[in-house]
Amino acid sequence: MSGSNATNPNSMHQFDSELTDQVFEYMRDRLSMPEVPLDFPGDPKVLAEAISGLIKPEGNPAADVLKLYDEVISRTVVSGDSPRFMAFIPTAPTKAALLFDMIVSCASIQGISWLEAAGAISAENQVLRWMSDVAGLPESAGGTFVSGGSAANLAALTVARDSGRQRLHGGKRLPVRIALSEQAHSSIGNSLGILDVEPLIVKTSGFAMTKADLERALSQLTENDAPVVGVVATAGTTNAGIIDDLVGISEVARANDMWFHVDAAYGGAGLLAPSVRSQFNGIENADSITMDPHKWWFSPFDVAAILYKNPKLAASVHTQDASYLDVLHEDDSLINPTDLAYHLTRRARGLPLWFSVVVNGTKAYSDAVEASISLTNEVAELIRAHDELELVIEPSLSVVLWRRKGWEAKDYRDLQDRLIESQTAFVTPTSWQGETVGRFAFVHPGTTLEMVKEVFANI
């Protein structure tokens, strides 16, 4: 196909079997790879050069653009779904989820309101209900899917702030605070900044926030401090996989009428793993929970669940009021996904997860999560037995922090470059208590101990 025909404005909307075949062939190729290539970081200048001039009135032959995409653009995107991607938090979408994502795109499936998208919303709600059940949330619970954990946290903390203000200040925009520990994800601090809520940073005596830590922080407040209306606990810190004392924190939250938000963006999938499930006890008391299917629930980017114990309350905070939208709110027994976060138009981005869970069954999910936890334990053993290596802390969930004796920051950074150059792995350093250390995060059930040994062969 070449550029569109200017005389027919509908020409670019007509079925093009050649282009369709080319794209489907590309996808079939990619989907059939036993292990997708890691690929490489890219040089912005080189890339800008490679794509310069492409946007022009008369368009370009699609085959040429696809070739450029394949050979240049896609090669400079490090594949988060490679089993050799062990940095940050990787992703590991199932084939069923990837394929269904194409259907969601192809059919422009949105999930805004019951009026427009009842089918999609029913299916999304079914999988949200399953996630609520694994967390032990009550029947009343409900939520929606947003773009990521950051958006989910912002959505939840907005409700925390507003319900606190409602209770204490009659809804007036007076100062309130929300408590979090230093280990909370950066998006929590950002959200509080956006919301103009002052953080109360809880100093922790160990690595996890405990009941005593939170009580101590609250007891040090003076009469002049703004009231603390909520607390954020983390169920699986991104850097180290650590889970706060959810039972204890929820007790303090209840005793003080505070909103209890659990950020389980990365760790929430651990709920599916019998070997670690008990560490999440107390999560069932949450007023809101963030969980990212694009991390460890095997969905493609970009999708996060925000679950509320009381979705009606969330809707009262987030619903947008506009005359052209009145028709969406005729039946107030139904809660529209659009009313549960800061968004209006939304893709039905929960459907790939729904399809994959329904097709593969929940046991496959539990097994896949357990696989990464077992690998974590095996890697910990490997490190303990290695003369040059040390565990920085005992691993939690599927994150391993390790130290190569005698190494400095630059050595870890050099290792990162060596490993990606040889396509062995993508492994980035982190810092732990001021020290640069090595870090693995595992979520791909295809990541093997052998692959980790290949990393250590480079130290």
Ligand SMILES: *Cc1c(COP(=O)(O)O)cnc(C)c1O
């Ligand atoms: C990843 C993560 C986030 C942010 O999620 P995004 O999907 O990247 O926006 C928030 N909290 C925790 C604990 C995370 O691990």
